[in-house]
Amino acid sequence: MSAAERIYTLALGAARPVLPLLAHGNGKLARGLRGRQGVLERMERWAAVERDPERPLAWFHAPSVGEGLQARAAVDALRARRPDVQIAYTFFSPSAEAFARTVRADFADYLPLDLPGDVRRALDTLQPDVLAYSKTDVWPTLTRQAAERGIRLALLSATLPAGSSRLTGTARWLLAPAYRRLERVAAISSADAQRFAALEVPAERRTVMGDARFDQVWKRAQGVDRSSSLLRPFAGTGVPILVAGSTWPEDEARLLPAVRSCRDAGYALRLILVPHEPSPEHLQASETALDGLGLTHVRLATVLEGARAPEVVLVDRVGVLGDLYAVADLAYVGGGWGSAGLHSVLEPAAFGAPVLFGPQHANAREASELLEAGGAFSADTGAALEQYVRDLVHHEVRRTTAGDAAQAYVQAGLGAAERGAKIIEGLLDGGST
Secondary structure, three states: OOHHHHHHHHHHHHHHHHHHHHOOOOOHHHHHHHHHOOHHHHHHHHHHHHOOOOOOEEEEEOOOHHHHHHHHHHHHHHHHHOOOOEEEEEEOOHHHHHHHOOOOOOEEEEOOOOOHHHHHHHHHHHOOOEEEEEOOOOOHHHHHHHHHOOOEEEEEEEOOOOOOHHHOHHHHHHHHHHHHOOOEEEEOOHHHHHHHHHHOOOHHHEEEOOOOHHHHHHHHHHHOOOOOOOOHHHOOOOOOEEEEEEEOHHHHHHHHHHHHHHHHOOOOOEEEEEEOOOOHHHHHHHHHHHHHOOOOEEEHHHHHOOOOOOOEEEOOOOOOHHHHHHHOOEEEEOOOOOOOOOOOOHHHHHOOOOEEEOOOOOOOHHHHHHHHHOOEEEOOOHHHHHHHHHHHHHOHHHHHHHHHHHHHHHHHOOOHHHHHHHHHHHHHOOOOO
8 A cells, every 4th residue: 555545545534434424415425425325235235135256247436427428338338248247336426326227237336435444345245356447536445455356457438638637746646556556548549548657557558449428329319219208399390499408507698698699580499498407496597587588488397298389498307308409400518608517518419419518618528529520619608609509590501511520420439338348358358458
């Protein structure tokens, strides 16, 4: 154990008695702490009945939903290649709790605390042959104990931006020993793979597999039922539909006037507005803004009850955005204004919709690549966003060309999940690939 890991373990151990006091309320930290309570007992109950020691087990860990999409694609590919393998799946963020139930894992739950006793108990229970992290998360204690037991270690769809805090200061000092223990770092790009050298991953352990999220969003797009009760009310209207996904108030302050401008210019357009957090407060604020602009609107629940969809449909639930992109002639992705961070542009692109977003997209590699491919447009002002919306609504050929470019970008990224599954299979079989 390195000096940094000793300090990390002591600090986390000292904080443990305080954690129950922080498990109150509805914040993400509190929900995560409550969800993690009893995870080791749940793990042991599953293992006592379901764990077959004659079968290999691959343990996948993804901290939240974005990384989970990558892991889920690799899990599906591994299932197809090796149906004999048992799979455990863990996550860190409470936002991934519902998502974890969609992963084809034999056991899925929160990651236990990264303390020696908890980790030892989890490894004793699951008896994994391979531990595969997704994208960035590498936990020091879990990685060290797994390596000491001879458990094969991998990081799939790995990314390490040039400005990552992991490359500097305390984070690098703490995490480098854990990354050094990984037997395979399969990066999204060659540039990412090269940067892992700074975390002491040898060149022979670094490779490029691509981003398994492309496979996941493409599979979902191909499987959407366009005749479902959710999508049927928006079919065959003859009016271009703009689906605005994961919006925040900062997005809506610029997007809604752009929709009003289209109407005033005589361009027919229907907006499906999907807030990132459809809380009563957010929905009410959105409705107030729509009223102020004179835009007629109803909530999705009303449309599903049979009401005719007016200019704007405000989505009042979670879990439907991925399907709603199927009816988009063009899409807007939220988070590009303010501090939220741009949400995923891959889902609408997979359906062949040109994608609009705000200026702050440095956190999203795919956004920059989609811009270069001609499948997206970034607006740095409300006026610029308004112009993009009007142009794409008015010029069908321009809209179709951009949508085709967006879909081609997603198709070009397919295959990473299969490459990731082959890496895990090789580690399971005792190889190094």
